[in-house]
Amino acid sequence: xxxxxxKPSRDICQRGTSLTIQCQVDSQVTMMFWYRxxxxxxLTLIATANQGSEATYESGFVIDKFxxxxxxxxxxxxxxxxxxxxxxxxxLCSVELGHYGYTFGSGTRLTVV
Amino acid sequence: xxxVEQHPSTLSVQEGDSAVIKCTYSDSASNYFPWYKQELGKxxxxxxxxxxxxxxxxxxxxxxxxxxxxxxxxxxxxxxQPEDSAVYFCAASKSGxxxxxxxxxxxxxxxxxx
Numbered sequence: 001x002x003x004x005x006x007k008p009s010r011d012i013c014q015r016g017t018s019l020t021i022q023c024q025v026d027s028q029v030t031m032m033f034w035y036r037x038x039x040x041x042x043l044t045l046i047a048t049a050n051q052g053s054e055a056t057y058e059s060g061f062v063i064d065k066f067x068x069x070x071x072x073x074x075x076x077x078x079x080x081x082x083x084x085x086x087x088x089x090x091x092l093c094s095v096e097l098g099h100y101g102y103t104f105g106s107g108t109r110l111t112v113v
Numbered sequence: 114x115x116x117v118e119q120h121p122s123t124l125s126v127q128e129g130d131s132a133v134i135k136c137t138y139s140d141s142a143s144n145y146f147p148w149y150k151q152e153l154g155k156x157x158x159x160x161x162x163x164x165x166x167x168x169x170x171x172x173x174x175x176x177x178x179x180x181x182x183x184x185x186x187x188x189x190x191x192x193x194q195p196e197d198s199a200v201y202f203c204a205a206s207k208s209g210x211x212x213x214x215x216x217x218x219x220x221x222x223x224x225x226x227x
Contacts, residue, residue: 042217104156
């Protein structure tokens with residue numbers, strides 16, 4: 001199966017600042033997905049990123065708060081903008097790898113102080 | 114959109130017993146149903162999945178059953194071991210275009226007591 005590298009693995013940020021999370025896949029994929037997992041909760045899809053087009057955001061998530069880039073078929077970034085303590089979560093990227101199903105990156109544990 | 118309900122939220126069993134986790138989904142067009150295991154501080158890991166053209170799938174001690182008519186699917190773990198302790202998530206998806214996204218259940222915390 002493919003390898004997904006996500007970084008940073010964790011960060012502590014000041015409120016009002018922004019953090020960009022990177023996701024790199026070692027094979028080309030059409031869609032990349034960004035999820036948020038709040039402490040003790042399930043995974044909630046933030047947006048779907050297709051190469052060469054605007055990301056598709058789920059209800060409750062907006063581009064100004066979570067801008068996404070998808071410059072090629074192996075890479076994507078998610079930015080968490082103007083952060084507040086409520087943004088403290090684990091952020092995970094995911095890709096669909098055919099027979100291997102959906103695979104997740106190792107996650108970014110974000111704490112906003 | 115799709116809604117996935119998962120029960121129970123917590124499950125405690127004795128080592129060697131079986132564990133069953135159940136999920137229901139709302140969208141009859143969903144056709145892919147994976148199960149993930151997430152250990153504390155780690156990423157979700159796919160443990161088994163089933164597609165809508167199959168009613169049951171088994172992999173060693175783990176099995177998944179699907180009832181499309183009733184729109185529910187279940188995870189069965191036999192001969193549980195302490196290392197099976199984790200949070201388990203079910204999910205549903207329908208293939209095609211932008212509908213590849215997974216919708217997750219709220220998770221089940223499984224504790225296997227030695």
